[in-house]
Amino acid sequence: xxxxxxxxxxxxxxxxxxxxxxxxxxxxxxxxxxxxxxxxxxxxxxxxxxxxxxxxxxxxxxxxxxxxxxxxxxxxxxxxxxxxxxxxxxxxxxxxxxxxxxxxxxxxxxxxxxxxxxxxxxxxxxxxxxxxxxxxxxxxxxxxxxxxxxxxxxxxxxxxxxxxxxxxxxxxxxxxxxxxxxxxxxxxxxxxxxxxxxxxxxxxxxxxxxxxxxxxxxxxxxxxxxxxxxxxxxxxxxxxxxxxxxxxxxxxxxxxxxxxxxxxxxxxxxxxxxxxxxxxxxxxxxxxxxxxxxxxxxxxxxxxxxxxxxxxxxxxxxxxx
Amino acid sequence: xxxxxxxxxxxxxxxxxxxxxxxxxxxxxxxxxxxxxxxxxxxxxxxxxxxxxxxxxxxxxxxxxxxxxxxxxxxxxxxxxxxxxxxxxxxxxxxxxxxxxxxxxxxxxxxxxxxxxxxxxxxxxxxxxxxxxxxxxxxxxxxxxxxxxxxxxxxxxxxxxxxxxxxxxxxxxxxxxxxxxxxxxxxxxxxxxxxxxxxxxxxxxxxxxxxxxxxxxxxxxxxxxxxxxxxxxxxxxxxxxxxxxxxxxxxxxxxxxxxxxxxxxxxxxxxxxxxxxxxxxxxxx
Numbered sequence: 001x002x003x004x005x006x007x008x009x010x011x012x013x014x015x016x017x018x019x020x021x022x023x024x025x026x027x028x029x030x031x032x033x034x035x036x037x038x039x040x041x042x043x044x045x046x047x048x049x050x051x052x053x054x055x056x057x058x059x060x061x062x063x064x065x066x067x068x069x070x071x072x073x074x075x076x077x078x079x080x081x082x083x084x085x086x087x088x089x090x091x092x093x094x095x096x097x098x099x100x101x102x103x104x105x106x107x108x109x110x111x112x113x114x115x116x117x118x119x120x121x122x123x124x125x126x127x128x129x130x131x132x133x134x135x136x137x138x139x140x141x142x143x144x145x146x147x148x149x150x151x152x153x154x155x156x157x158x159x160x161x162x163x164x165x166x167x168x169x170x171x172x173x174x175x176x177x178x179x180x181x182x183x184x185x186x187x188x189x190x191x192x193x194x195x196x197x198x199x200x201x202x203x204x205x206x207x208x209x210x211x212x213x214x215x216x217x218x219x220x221x222x223x224x225x226x227x228x229x230x231x232x233x234x235x236x237x238x239x240x241x242x243x244x245x246x247x248x249x250x251x252x253x254x255x256x257x258x259x260x261x262x263x264x265x266x267x268x269x270x271x272x273x274x275x276x277x278x279x280x281x282x283x284x285x286x287x288x289x290x291x292x293x294x295x296x297x298x299x300x301x302x303x304x305x306x307x308x309x310x311x312x313x314x315x316x317x318x319x320x321x
Numbered sequence: 322x323x324x325x326x327x328x329x330x331x332x333x334x335x336x337x338x339x340x341x342x343x344x345x346x347x348x349x350x351x352x353x354x355x356x357x358x359x360x361x362x363x364x365x366x367x368x369x370x371x372x373x374x375x376x377x378x379x380x381x382x383x384x385x386x387x388x389x390x391x392x393x394x395x396x397x398x399x400x401x402x403x404x405x406x407x408x409x410x411x412x413x414x415x416x417x418x419x420x421x422x423x424x425x426x427x428x429x430x431x432x433x434x435x436x437x438x439x440x441x442x443x444x445x446x447x448x449x450x451x452x453x454x455x456x457x458x459x460x461x462x463x464x465x466x467x468x469x470x471x472x473x474x475x476x477x478x479x480x481x482x483x484x485x486x487x488x489x490x491x492x493x494x495x496x497x498x499x500x501x502x503x504x505x506x507x508x509x510x511x512x513x514x515x516x517x518x519x520x521x522x523x524x525x526x527x528x529x530x531x532x533x534x535x536x537x538x539x540x541x542x543x544x545x546x547x548x549x550x551x552x553x554x555x556x557x558x559x560x561x562x563x564x565x566x567x568x569x570x571x572x573x574x575x576x577x578x579x580x581x582x583x584x585x586x587x588x589x590x591x592x593x594x595x596x597x598x599x600x601x602x603x604x605x606x
Binding site for chain 1: 329330332333336337339340341342343344346347348350351353354357358361405406408409411412413415416417422423425426428429430431432433435436437438439440441443444446447448467470471474498499500501503504524527528529530531534535538555558559562563570573574577580581584585588589592
């Protein structure tokens with residue numbers, strides 16, 4: 001009825017206008033993603049500027065973090081962040097590799113989906129749950145059984161013995177590394193699984209035809225073929241571990257110092273911000289915490305961007321990650 | 322020769338056995354976490370958890386103000402982030418397909434997807450809290466919305482791309498302009514896929530704590546004013562679990578159980594819808 005009363009040309013003009021408006025909305029929304037990245041960088045730079053101006057390059061290298069004398073250096077937090085993430089990687093990567101191999105090679109077909117789903121559900125558990133579990137369950141277990149054993153067995157060795165000395169506190173860098181390992185496990189596993197599955201069938205069958213064992217096919221054919229993806233997956237996990245906040249804050253001990261032992265309490269960048277930000281008095285204190293955030297953002301951005309670039313090349317080859 | 326073969330077979334058996342053990346270890350960890358969570362969390366589930374507000378140390382109380390705050394801020398965050406995310410995904414999959422700008426946006430989005438959420442909290446603090454002069458539920462919702470955005474962009478684009486281009490061409494052949502095709506053909510066809518994406522985003526932010534710590538803060542009392550600090554489950558769990566008071570610790574476990582159950586149910590639901598969707602998809606093709 002209305003189509004009769006509105007002239008055809010007017011209808012066309014209206015449709016063209018709707019098209020322009022919808023297109024503008026979609027484009028703006030997409031550009032907002034870019035604006036968000038720029039906005040985060042600028043806001044953190046603005047907030048952290050007073051601290052960066054006061055301490056200059058020393059902010060990165062100074063180990064002292066003292067709110068009373070208003071001296072702030074990021075090195076202790078940076079050290080804790082890197083060490084806990086490294087511990088997490090050392091623990092999680094072999095296990096993730098094992099799970100990915102099991103799920104793509106050895107596991108009976110009917111069991112693959114349910115087990116895979118369970119491992120992926122581990123990724124859905126909120127980080128605060130890992131934190132509360134780490135504090136009340138994992139830390140006492142480590143304190144009473146694992147850490148005394150580490151001290152007794154490894155503590156007297158030359159060089160690495162230093163890492164396992166001192167009293168078993170339960171909470172500390174090592175415990176934070178354990179919790180982080182559990183958290184990043186599903187992410188690394190799922191990337192490894194995808195790239196293992198993308199191995200061309202013909203390659204594997206050729207290796208079997210030459211008489212290779214199942215393990216030799218995995219180690220000499222599947223793994224070399226998936227190398228870039230495996231590295232990408234590990235770096236993606238590393239990016240997550242570096243930035244993870246709540247799980248670490250519960251168990252790291254929150255002490256701004258560097259001690260040689262992995263069993264000692266320490267802190268990470270994210271845990272310092274989470275713990276101290278609302279209680280920070282004074283412009284310089286707040287600003288130093290924001291500067292810490294900037295440092296964390298830049299650090300994780302570099303790692304994650306490198307990982308994504310590696311994975312992007314694979315995706316172009318057809319793997320769905 | 323036979324010794325060599327035996328050694329290779331033993332290596333294979335040991336290595337593959339170890340991979341099975343690794344899987345057992347992963348499953349056992351999940352089981353251990355869930356077991357602790359259920360046994361300690363259920364012990365504290367009473368009616369008062371859902372009827373009373375967070376108590377002072379030592380006295381009885383519940384979590385109703387925190388539950389209310391979490392629901393309000395999560396839904397607001399979803400309302401902010403999801404529509405923008407779906408529109409941005411529309412650009413990536415429809416208007417900008419093959420353009421260099423899309424490649425850049427997709428890459429930045431993937432990086433933001435894994436960016437530390439505490440940094441988003443700092444961003445919203447400098448942008449909103451400092452300008453308003455106080456902590457507020459609105460600031461909390463905005464930071465959750467920012468976390469929703471990249472999750473929705475990623476999943477929605479994947480889902481829109483699954484729609485066969487023959488559908489778009491048929492619509493264009495009938496004289497529909499692109500926006501008409503998108504809103505009347507592509508969106509309805511991708512409906513369950515888009516819903517999956519939104520559910521996954523909801524699951525992602527339900528347990529987010531770090532970005533709320535210094536945006537929404539916390540509130541001991543009942544508050545429905547979006548302009549004021551608001552209690553929320555994650556921050557209450559953090560505060561109560563790290564306190565020395567037994568009744569607070571017990572409430573923290575109950576809160577953690579509530580969040581985990583919600584998130585697990587959402588994840589499984591999203592998975593079911595997504596499976597159903599891809600089954601329907603293959604029928605179309």
